[in-house]
Amino acid sequence: LYSATRTAVCRNGARNLPLKRTLATAAIRGNLPFEYDPEVLDALKTGKPVVALESTIITHGMPYRVNLDTSISVENIVRSTGAVPATIALLSGRIHVGLSRPQLERIADTENNKGLVKLSRRDLAPAIAAKRDGGTTIAGTMVLAELAGIKVFATGGLGGVHRGGETSMDVSADLTELGRTNVAVVTSGVKSILDIGRTLEYLETQGAAVVSYGKTDDFPAFYSPKSGFKSPWRVNSPHEAAYILHASHLLRLQSGTLIAVPIPEQYAASGAKIQEAVEQALLEDMPGVTGRDVTPAVLRRVVELTGGLALENNIALIENTALVGGQIAVEYAKMIK
Ligand code: PSU
Ligand code: MN
16 A cells, blocks of 8 residues: 555656645745745755644743743754744734744733734634734644645644533534644644543544544543543554555545644643643633633633643643654655655
């Protein structure tokens, strides 16, 4: 199968290189307000591995300085694997693929930059038109990564079906995005503040591949390596994961892949403690908090309740997905060469 698909790639030539096709079209000709970091642009043009990184986690997911330090450390971890990091964000309505240090500071400085928006798919066009600064969610980052020709995207936790979502209909657009955009999202699973069972059902309906990464098929729950649910698939190496992406692109699937990487084992005990805080936070009234403000508000409360422990785990799991994401991107780049 491996050599058969390789031949297919060669025979179809450019048709199997969506990257080059994308770069030759709107995104790079300037019809869209794209700004590529020079290192990222060079990597995309020459077929070097690139890993997209989201920015809602910086603008709305963590407090100032920790957010900046984490984003820098995550980029360095991606670099250590031989891949190029591309943090994606909106600055004055322009789509930035890869941020400089001052640009990272601009979106991290939530105390001074008051106009930062949380940008899911629905928000992209209005925020571009209004020339806003903002952080892209998983859904928003997937849309832009695909346009930029980036196939692998690493982050912390996927949005999902909120508890009670079957009546409130609060279901993250991250899930529908995985049904319509073929980007691999490397995460530590679904946050335990969500309804994990229904989230997995929804992903199945959307046709997204769900793959656990590691020694078991447990589907991880962000702060904890286990959620009590299983993934339909499992891989245990960057090569196997990359091969799934390769097959998915050859099939011309327009749906994505969720690679679920459990938080490292040494955090499992604290993960259980954080879970108790999650349950408490969900019981508390949060007057006036609705829609896109729900996830950040609950996460902030969990950090408060755990005296920062949740933040520590959050950093650890993102650093871990960045490492795995970089390794997968490196293997995938070899396969399509
Ligand atoms: N995980 C975190 N902090 C966050 C998020 C995830 O620890 O801020 C963000 C991600 O960007 C994810 C988004 O895509 O929350 C989901 O938000 P919503 O449920 O509103 O779609
Ligand atoms: Mn929501």
